Amino acid sequence: MVWFTGLSGAGKSTLAAGLEKALFERGFKVYHLDGDNIRNGLNKNLGFSEEDRTENIRRVGEVGALMTDAGLIVLSAFISPFQRDRNKVREIIGEDNFIEVFVDCPLNICEQRDVKGLYRKARRGELKNFTGIDSPYESPEQPDIHIFSDRESIDESIEKLLTSILPKISGS
Ligand SMILES: Nc1ncnc2c1ncn2[C@@H]1O[C@H](COP(=O)(O)OS(=O)(=O)O)[C@@H](OP(=O)(O)O)[C@H]1O
Numbered sequence: 229m230v231w232f233t234g235l236s237g238a239g240k241s242t243l244a245a246g247l248e249k250a251l252f253e254r255g256f257k258v259y260h261l262d263g264d265n266i267r268n269g270l271n272k273n274l275g276f277s278e279e280d281r282t283e284n285i286r287r288v289g290e291v292g293a294l295m296t297d298a299g300l301i302v303l304s305a306f307i308s309p310f311q312r313d314r315n316k317v318r319e320i321i322g323e324d325n326f327i328e329v330f331v332d333c334p335l336n337i338c339e340q341r342d343v344k345g346l347y348r349k350a351r352r353g354e355l356k357n358f359t360g361i362d363s364p365y366e367s368p369e370q371p372d373i374h375i376f377s378d379r380e381s382i383d384e385s386i387e388k389l390l391t392s393i394l395p396k397i398s399g400s
Pocket residue numbers: 235236237241263267276280281282284285305306307308309344346355356357358359363
């Protein structure tokens with residue numbers, strides 16, 4: 229399981245989608261989990277309190293474990309702001325099969341990108357508990373892969389991901 233973590237707008241979904249395509253083209257069976265297919269269905273009842281984020285990540289970890297058991301390479305793209313929650317997923321999946329990818333991007337750049345216009349809303353006080361504004365984000369201290377999305381092109385980041393991941397999954 230490849231676990232992307234980072235602020236909103238850091239590039240998790242873009243990189244997970246790009247990696248999914250690159251792995252698919254190499255013949256791997258891949259599935260991409262993110263807010264679109266999880267928060268609209270399985271986790272529809274969860275919001276953005278600390279407790280709900282923890283439960284969101286726990287369920288994604290459990291679903292990811294089932295998919296991994298079924299032989300898929302799972303790419304998950306969630307903010308997952310708490311280190312303890314990411315560590316729990318690592319435990320559920322197993323150390324050997326879990327790759328933590330920190331999509332690192334300074335808050336001011338994410339805010340400039342404002343892909344979904346949510347930072348603007350959060351700054352205006354129209355959206356509460358927004359990560360990086362009035363809700364915390366704990367950066368991974370020792371990610372397996374560290375992407376700097378403010379300094380790397382999307383293609384460079386995907387190349388970097390492939391270089392690290394392909395040797396670990398060949399044989400899958
Ligand atoms: N309060 C608040 N804080 C952060 N994000 C918010 C919030 N409200 C809505 N959104 C939108 O939901 C996406 C993050 O959902 P996640 O499931 O990845 O969050 S978490 O892992 O449970 O923290 C996130 O998507 P990404 O931009 O793709 O990260 C936002 O678009």
